Every structure is written in structure tokens, then in C-alpha cells.
Amino acid sequence: MESRQAQIASFVRLKGYTQLAELADLAGVSELTIRRDLKILKARRLLNLVPGGATSDPVGASLIHFKNEVRFQQDQKRAIAREASALVKDGDTVLLDGGTTTWFVAIALRGKKIRVVTNSLPAADILGHEETVRLVMLGGTLYPVTGVTLGPTCIEQLRSLRPSVAFVGVGGLNSEGFTNTNDDQVAVERAMMELPGRCMVVADSSKFDTRDLVHLAALDAADAIITDSGITSAQREYVTKRGVKLIVAKPETRRG
Secondary structure (H helix, E strand, O other): OOHHHHHHHHHHHHHOEEEHHHHHHHHOOOHHHHHHHHHHHHHOOOOEEEOOEEEOOOOOHHHHHHHHHHOOOHHHHHHHHHHHHHOOOOOOEEEEOOOHHHHHHHHHOOOOOEEEEEOEHHHHHHHOOOOOEEEEEOOOEEEOOOOEEEOHHHHHHHOOOOOOEEEEEOOEEEOOEEEEOOHHHHHHHHHHHOOOOEEEEEOOHHHEOOOOOEEEEOHHHOOEEEEEOOOOHHHHHHHHOOOOEEEEEOOOOOOO
């Protein structure tokens, strides 16, 4: 299977339904080429064709939450991912957290000559087909809701790493800091944030002024926050007042 077709199959599998135009943008090819790819993937029973696009077979409950989150704030997450990718140069070691925003970062990293270390099965599914990417998957206990590995084994492996840059997702953030959904996830992300190298939190504007269940870290635990243009001036102010660089991604200009 070609790398492009493998990426298309992975994208459709996680989104559930994807339009032809979206797949063409993702792969950087024409819709005619996408149609040919989809016919090949259908013949291999990797997806189903529907008018205007493709759909996957229903996934198990384990990744339904992830699939639903992927559909939310897509344009904003793509813009954030482009900014994140621009910070990575060939030869870097990139640490990639789980979550949907970092999944879009994984897509944006395709084609770079880098090493990627991740605890995210969905991100590994995207990058595992890239010839230029050396992929390292962290061990641990699988958390099925988001497809990430967590626990003591994952944390122990993290502590030996020296990444060039880490991209970390969060459940929420406000003037008091970052939060996420459960203790196990927070423990792994805290270990990621404490490593040497640049720590970049990727969070779309809907995450601002929200509070998840467990406190992760103060805002200044990150070197920068990459977000979209939907944040308010007050939100910009409380981030920059804490000495954290704020990178605001501009939306993609659509032609036509």
C-alpha cells in the first residue's frame, strides 16, 4: 500500500466520514487521484465509498470519543498544527502527546526528516507510514478513550528522553494553569513538560477559560502556547503576563 493511501485510510478510520475535497487537501493531490485511491482502499475493505467521500466501518467504543473530538474545531487545529510544524527542523527529536490537536500536528509533520516519540496510537498510525520519520512508541497501559499509553512504564521511559521539542495537549487552561481529565494522563503530561527541550502546549481557543478535573501545571511550565485567533484580549494578557510566549495561528486562506 502506498504511503498516501495508508494515510487516507487512517484519516477516514478516525474521522468516520471524510469528504473528497478534505482528503485532496490532506494528501496534496487532485480529487481524481483521491477517487482512484479510495477505490483501491475499498477493494481492500479498508473503507466504504459514499456520495462525495468515504466512511469507515463503525469503530468500537474505545475511540468514539476521539473521533468525535477530531471533528471539533478542525480548521483551528489545522492552523495550530501548521505553526507547530514550522518550529520543527530536520534532525529534531519531537515528543508528541496524545489528543486530537497533536494528531493534527502529526499530520503536519509528514515529510520531515525527524525522530518522533509518542504515546499516541492515532499519531503513530499517521507517522508510521512515513519513510523520513523514525517513530518510537512509548510503552505503558493503553487508555482506550483516546488511544494513548499511560502509567509508570510510560513515565519511566519518558525520563530518559532529551527531545528537541515537546508538543503537549491539555483539557483546559486559565489564568491558574493547565488542567486535564484524569490523574494518569496528567502524570504522563507533567513528565513530558519537565523534560529538557522546548515545551509547546497546543490548545485551540475553546480550551481557554475552561477547567478540567485535575491540575497539570502552571502556565509558565510551558515555553509557549500555540492557539488560534479565537482567543480574547484578556486571555492573551494573562498568558503573556506570566512570561509565556503566545503563538496565534492564522486561519488558512481558502482560494476561490
